[in-house]
Amino acid sequence: MKIDKKDILKALEHITVPGEGQNMVDSGAVTNIQIFGDEVEIDITIKNPSLQARKKTEVEILKIIHKEVYAKAKIKINVKVEAPDTKPNKVNEIKGKAIPGISNIIAVASGKGGVGKSTVTANLAVTLSKMGFKVGLLDADIYGPSMPIMFDVPNEKPLAVNIAGKSKMKPVESYGVKLLSIGFFTQRDQAVIWRGPMASKALNQMIFDAHWGDLDFMLIDLPPGTGDIHLSIMQALPITGAVVVSTPQEVALADARKGVAMFQQDSINVPVLGIIENMAYFTPAELPENKYYIFGKEGAKHLAEDLKVPFLGEIPLVQSIREAGDVGRPAALQSGTPVEAAFEEITRQVVSEVVGRNKTLPPTEAIKITTMAGCSAVKKK
Ligand SMILES: Nc1ncnc2c1ncn2[C@@H]1O[C@H](COP(=O)(O)OP(=O)(O)O)[C@@H](O)[C@H]1O
Ligand SMILES: [Mg+2]
Numbered sequence: 001m002k003i004d005k006k007d008i009l010k011a012l013e014h015i016t017v018p019g020e021g022q023n024m025v026d027s028g029a030v031t032n033i034q035i036f037g038d039e040v041e042i043d044i045t046i047k048n049p050s051l052q053a054r055k056k057t058e059v060e061i062l063k064i065i066h067k068e069v070y071a072k073a074k075i076k077i078n079v080k081v082e083a084p085d086t087k088p089n090k091v092n093e094i095k096g097k098a099i100p101g102i103s104n105i106i107a108v109a110s111g112k113g114g115v116g117k118s119t120v121t122a123n124l125a126v127t128l129s130k131m132g133f134k135v136g137l138l139d140a141d142i143y144g145p146s147m148p149i150m151f152d153v154p155n156e157k158p159l160a161v162n163i164a165g166k167s168k169m170k171p172v173e174s175y176g177v178k179l180l181s182i183g184f185f186t187q188r189d190q191a192v193i194w195r196g197p198m199a200s201k202a203l204n205q206m207i208f209d210a211h212w213g214d215l216d217f218m219l220i221d222l223p224p225g226t227g228d229i230h231l232s233i234m235q236a237l238p239i240t241g242a243v244v245v246s247t248p249q250e251v252a253l254a255d256a257r258k259g260v261a262m263f264q265q266d267s268i269n270v271p272v273l274g275i276i277e278n279m280a281y282f283t284p285a286e287l288p289e290n291k292y293y294i295f296g297k298e299g300a301k302h303l304a305e306d307l308k309v310p311f312l313g314e315i316p317l318v319q320s321i322r323e324a325g326d327v328g329r330p331a332a333l334q335s336g337t338p339v340e341a342a343f344e345e346i347t348r349q350v351v352s353e354v355v356g357r358n359k360t361l362p363p364t365e366a367i368k369i370t371t372m373a374g375c376s377a378v379k380k381k
Pocket of ligand 1: 120317318
């Protein structure tokens with residue numbers, strides 16, 4: 001007997017989750033179905049946290065599948081509970097709900113533009129992927145999306161896929177990283193002047209109308225600064241933690257400080273995983289032992305100490321990093337190089353901060369709904 005996913009979905013349409021008007025397929029409660037021979041594994045997310053509601057739903061699922069699809073099916077049901085949050089919805093632009101299947105969301109920010117935020121994000125993403133994690137990258141920099149170029153997919157357009165009867169955007173994949181960028185939807189040389197609501201709508205679609213699948217990490221390349229867009233994203237998504245990128249330069253540090261403060265303010269309250277010092281020193285390729293501290297020495301490290309947030313490490317200013325970004329193959333992919341080693345070290349620090357954070361803190365609350373999903377420690381493939 002070959003079990004068909006379609007038949008399972010059809011059967012599940014008979015069930016209404018307690019407290020929901022629609023059937024559980026249409027309400028989006030069914031987040032994943034996997035079939036192995038006569039075994040069926042179903043992931044569901046329900047809003048009613050009571051044990052009774054859970055049990056009732058589970059029993060109904062077992063019954064209906066045995067009755068309508070296959071009497072001998074072995075069924076495993078994974079239930080995730082989304083508890084409603086009572087906080088008021090202050091920035092009403094992006095709908096706050098968890099993204100099923102995504103374990104950790106890391107926002108990468110910088111106060112100032114041009115400090116290498118996107119470069120660092122791209123290299124973190126490919127390094128995480130090399131380490132065996134499932135990685136997605138959301139380029140939310142509406143002012144200067146750079147991921148299509150950095151990942152060598154400047155002319156790609158995300159395709160539409162049909163997931164449980166709904167049309168979803170399929171992220172573009174490059175170097176093992178799933179990618180969506182605001183740049184995929186604009187002309188390359190076209191100056192984009194996004195109004196707040198437009199930008200929020202586009203971001204909302206890339207977040208919730210996309211088929212990201214299961215991810216261990218989703219990295220978000222935020223626009224520089226500390227504006228409305230940041231607030232919308234922070235308040236809409238259950239962000240696990242934030243990484244702030246700065247150069248050692250005074251003007252960059254002042255803005256990085258504002259960036260950290262933004263995450264720590266009461267209404268946002270996103271844990272800061274730490275600060276990365278980019279362009280920490282210049283090293284010429286032919287004299288790799290020589291370090292020139294052209295933007296000042298250890299500025300970001302001192303800032304981290306001052307703000308009592310972790311220091312995640314430093315990346316040198318080297319020509320190969322800039323070239324790699326321009327040709328669309330992140331430098332951390334060049335194996336055996338000091339640049340690869342530097343990104344590996346920083347990525348390990350980030351992962352270790354995420355694990356520590358997930359052990360000690362409750363999941364960050366998105367505006368309407370708190371997810372239990374962010375609570376689990378990072379998992380490896
Ligand atoms: N460590 C580095 N060494 C050399 N060039 C770098 C480094 N980090 C960033 N760059 C270059 O600096 C420029 C700005 O970096 P980018 O990542 O686009 O900054 P942001 O996203 O903060 O605006 C890019 O041309 C990039 O290739
Ligand atoms: Mg950028």
